[in-house]
Amino acid sequence: AQIIDINMGCPAKKVCRKAAGSALLADEELVANILHAVVAAVDVPVTLKIRTGPTPERRNGVTIARIAEDAGIAAIAVHGRSRACAFGGEAEYDTIAAIAATVDIPVWANGDIDSPAKAQAVLAHTGAAGIMIGRAAQGRPWLCGQVAARLGGRPVPATPDRDTQFAVLSEHLAALHAFYGDFLGPRIARKHVGWYLTDAGVSAETRRLFNRLETPAAQLALLAELAARQPTQDLAA
Ligand SMILES: Cc1cc2nc3c(=O)[nH]c(=O)nc-3n(C[C@H](O)[C@H](O)[C@H](O)COP(=O)(O)O)c2cc1C
Known part of the structure; x- marks a missing residue:
């Protein structure tokens, strides 16, 4: 350490x-x-x-x-x-x-x-x-x-737009999988992804869907699908 x-x-x-x-x-x-x-x-x-x-x-x-x-x-x-x-x-x-x-x-x-x-x-x-x-x-x-x-006295960057936020989230998710491995990674990722998605206005039902996924590939795929939707089009809808 x-x-x-x-x-x-x-x-x-x-x-x-x-x-x-x-x-x-x-x-x-x-x-x-x-x-x-x-x-x-x-x-x-x-x-x-x-x-x-x-x-x-x-x-x-x-x-x-x-x-x-x-x-x-x-x-x-x-x-x-x-x-x-x-x-x-x-x-x-x-x-x-x-x-x-x-x-x-x-x-x-x-x-x-x-x-x-x-x-x-x-x-x-x-x-x-x-x-x-x-x-x-x-x-x-x-x-x-x-x-x-x-x-630091510099201009404060704007909050990233939705596409950038999903890109950051995907990178974070892949890093969690890499760090914790295929079993623990997806489980630990659930709370982190939940925080991002709540902020992004994604419904509780869709977040529950995500939380049932057990593999890195399935989590990344659902995220990619969500990112491709318009904010108003929820997967669970
Ligand atoms: C889910 C969660 C886990 C936390 N785990 C730790 C921890 O492991 N070590 C620690 O020093 N503080 C931990 N904290 C406390 C935070 O470091 C911090 O002191 C507290 O949340 C207040 O700061 P905030 O208002 O910015 O959240 C945790 C807080 C939360 C909400």
Whole structure:
């Protein structure tokens, strides 16, 4: 691996029940032990992903970030929600700003960034070294290029037209097949393709059709058929 990224941001119950993911944020001593052990054990940079704290009342993100810096963590990504918030409400960026002002390692701000303008506003508000985008880029990978252009002071490229979007999707799908193989590839591809197709206005029925396909060839063929249709002509119609 080129880096190791430790995930102390996951709020999923099955993860937190085992005192992993964001449940760790409540135990600062354990966090320190884990981070020191991992950094000492590997030669590659170790980065850390956290939330602002266990609950909105206990936002210990600054303390955790200090612990991380002391342990030799190379950079830290902060999702502006607490563990208890899960994905509810809106991300808050004040805690991220406090963390960025406290530690010298790069801090990446994360949470609810869904446009070039929002990216720029969050960077300005937090003073972070960079931003991280999750859900908004699902099925819309070109968003990252649009954000990069805005942050770099260049004109923001237009969102690709439908043909280009299908071309990107086909390339992404073929890459998933190549990377994960003929069995896992089509299965892992389903959620990714679902995100693109939902955005492209393809019906739930057609997406279900896609999700029943089991081979790379069948998935690519259905996609090609969809791409050739007019947006209003759905396969399921
Ligand atoms: C389906 C899904 C899977 C995720 N998996 C990971 C993960 O493996 N590691 C991680 O650090 N964060 C993971 N996250 C959290 C995101 O990195 C991010 O912190 C969160 O979605 C908030 O950012 P956003 O508002 O831009 O989506 C995941 C989020 C979602 C929705």
